[in-house]
Each structure stands twice: as structure tokens, then as C-alpha cells.
Amino acid sequence: MLSLELLPWLPAYLGLGIVGGFAAGLLGIGGGMLYVPLLTWLFELQGFDRGTLLHLALGTSLTTIVFTSISSARTHHGKGNVDWSIVRGIAPGIVAGGVVGGWLAKHLGTSTLALVFAVFVTYSALQMFLNAKPKPSRALPGALGLMGVGTVISTLSQLVGAGGGFLSVPFxxxxxxxxxRAVGTSAAIGLPIAVVGTVAFFVSGRSALGLPPGSLGFIYLPALLGVLVPSVLMAPVGARLAARLPVATLKRVFAGFLFVLAAKMLHSALLT
Structure with a gap:
């Protein structure tokens, strides 16, 4: 039974779920880019062991994205905006990326990853904000190419606790x-990414020390439940709005989100 001491934190979890769920539907992202930094901050305020803060935030974020991706993808699918052939082509790489992401997390420094990530995301955001036009002849790669793309997207997503939309939509x-269609397909791609990540953080956290009561591996159930319900309810709202927005507007909204993300990553790189 969860302690009554958790009740003061419930409004914060609910608010985070509302914002993250809406962003998931609107932009085709899983919401992890919002969940992870804010959950880490909330866990720190609650006095959790500093050695498990980020792991708990990542695991809880990815578990939430399992459900928001289902909710968002269903709405986009209903509007005909999910290309399931892309999802199937990328899926094998997503599994491989889950393994690669876990290995990289142990062997690469945080500052290096954050710096490279910030540069890449800034470039993608500039392309979208300026509405850069791709070559008319450019098309999606074949089966092996899509698998490779899925591996890269999944690897970086595992490292930052996200659903992959920050990479899959620009790609x-x-x-x-x-x-x-890119936003809708990205929402569907986020589901296998989140499932792989959830399993990984559950398994790796089962023997971890210093976890707070209410943890299931590196998944903090009170935060999960608080964020989950409003996020699932708000994801279809964002998805319906995305279908009505002009393409240029949607691109600029997504680019603005990427700029904020890149700034946060760069800040982290400079501080570590």
C-alpha cells in the first residue's frame, strides 16, 4: 500500500501527464523528453537516492510511453496517417537498438552523448523550421536501410527515455x-521502442539497491500511475489537433520543441 506522503506529489504527476500526453499526440513523440527531466527533478525533491534518480525517470518514462503510443497511434491510424509498412521495416532495428543503447550507456560519457545529440537535433530542427525541401527523388531506404535507421533511433531513444519521434519525424x-503521416507513423514506432525499454529497465532494476518503496525494477509505480491516466486521455486530443494543423505550422511547432530539447542537452553537456 502506497504511503499518504505521496499525495502532495500527485498534482505534479497529473500535470506532467496532461502536458506530455498532449505533446505525444500533437508531435508524434512519446513525451519522454518532458517526462525524464521533470521526473528526475521531482524524484530529487522527494529525496530519492541520487544514484537511481535517472534510471527511475528513464524506466518510468518509457513505461508511460507504451500506453501513450497506443492511444496516440490509434487516433492517427483512424485518420489514415500511419504507414504500417514503415513501422514493420523499422521494428527489427528497434530491438537491436535496445541492446546497443544499453551497451553505449555504460561505455560512453554523458557529456559526449549529450553534445553529439544536441548538434544533431539542432540541425534537424533548423531543416524543419526553415521548411527545407528534400530532393523530389529522395525516398525511404530499403529493408536493410530501414532496419539500420530503426537501430539508431532506438539506441538514442533508450538513452534519453523517449519514444523516438525526435528522430523518426525529421527522418x-x-x-x-x-x-x-510522419507524425502518425512516429507515434506507432514509439510503441516497440517503449516496450523494449520497459523490459530492459524492469530487468536491470530488479536487483538494484536504494530504490524507493513502490518501485518495480527501475519503474516507479506512483509516478507511473499519476502520469499515465491524463497522458492517455490527452494523446488523442493532440493527435486530432495535429490532423487539422497546416503542415508548415506543424513543422515549426515540432522544430521549436527540438530547439528546446537541443538547448537542454547542450546545457547538460557543458555542466558534466
Missing amino acids: MTWCNVNMH
Whole structure:
């Protein structure tokens, strides 16, 4: 039974779920880029062991994304904006990326990863904000290419606790996939990424020390439950709005989100 001491934190978890769920539906992301930094901050305020803060935030974020991805993808699918052939092509790489991401987390420094990530995301954001037009002849790669792309997206997603939309949407638009279809397909791609990550953080955290009561591996159940319900309810709202927004507007909204993400990553790189 969960302690009554958790009740003061419930409004913060609910608010985070509302914002993250709406962003998941609107932009085709899993919400992890919001969940991870804010959950880490909330866990720190609650006095959790500093050695497990980030792991708990990553595991809880990815578990939440399992459900928001289902909710968001269903809405996008209903509007015909999910290309399941892309999802199937990328899926094998997503599994491989889960393994690679775990290995990289142990062998690469945080500052190096954050710096490279910030540069890449800034470039992607500039391309989208300026509405750069890809070559008309550019198309999606074949089966092996899609698998490789899935591996890269999944690897970075595991490291930052996200659903992969920050990479998959720019990649698909770069390959001349319609923006609305890219956002919808990205929401579906986020599901296998989140499932792989959830399993990994559950298994790796089962023997961890210093976890707070209410933890299931590196998944903190009170935060999960608080964030989950509003995020699942808000994801279809964001998805319906995305279907009505002009493509140029949606690109600029997504680019603005990427700029914020890149700034945060760069800040982290300079401080570590």
C-alpha cells in the first residue's frame, strides 16, 4: 500500500501527464523528453537516492510511453496517417537498438552523448523550421536501410527515455513522407521502442539497491500511475489537433520543441 506522503506529489504527476500526453499526440513523440527531466527533478525533491534518480525517470518514462503510443497511434491510424509498412521495416532495428543503447550507456560519457545529440537535433530542427525541401527523388531506404535507421533511433531513444519521434519525424519528412503521416507513423514506432525499454529497465532494476518503496525494477509505480491516466486521455486530443494543423505550422511547432530539447542537452553537456 502506497504511503499518504505521496499525495502532495500527485498534482505534479497529473500535470506532467496532461502536458506530455498532449505533446505525444500533437508531435508524434512519446513525451519522454518532458517526462525524464521533470521526473528526475521531482524524484530529487522527494529525496530519492541520487544514484537511481535517472534510471527511475528513464524506466518510468518509457513505461508511460507504451500506453501513450497506443492511444496516440490509434487516433492517427483512424485518420489514415500511419504507414504500417514503415513501422514493420523499422521494428527489427528497434530491438537491436535496445541492446546497443544499453551497451553505449555504460561505455560512453554523458557529456559526449549529450553534445553529439544536441548538434544533431539542432540541425534537424533548423531543416524543419526553415521548411527545407528534400530532393523530389529522395525516398525511404530499403529493408536493410530501414532496419539500420530503426537501430539508431532506438539506441538514442533508450538513452534519453523517449519514444523516438525526435528522430523518426525529421527522418521521414527528409525522405518525402508527408508531415501528418510522419507524425502518425512516429507515434506507432514509439510503441516497440517503449516496450523494449520497459523490459530492459524492469530487468536491470530488479536487483538494484536504494530504490524507493513502490518501485518495480527501475519503474516507479506512483509516478507511473499519476502520469499515465491524463497522458492517455490527452494523446488523442493532440493527435486530432495535429490532423487539422497546416503542415508548415506543424513543422515549426515540432522544430521549436527540438530547439528546446537541443538547448537542454547542450546545457547538460557543458555542466558534466
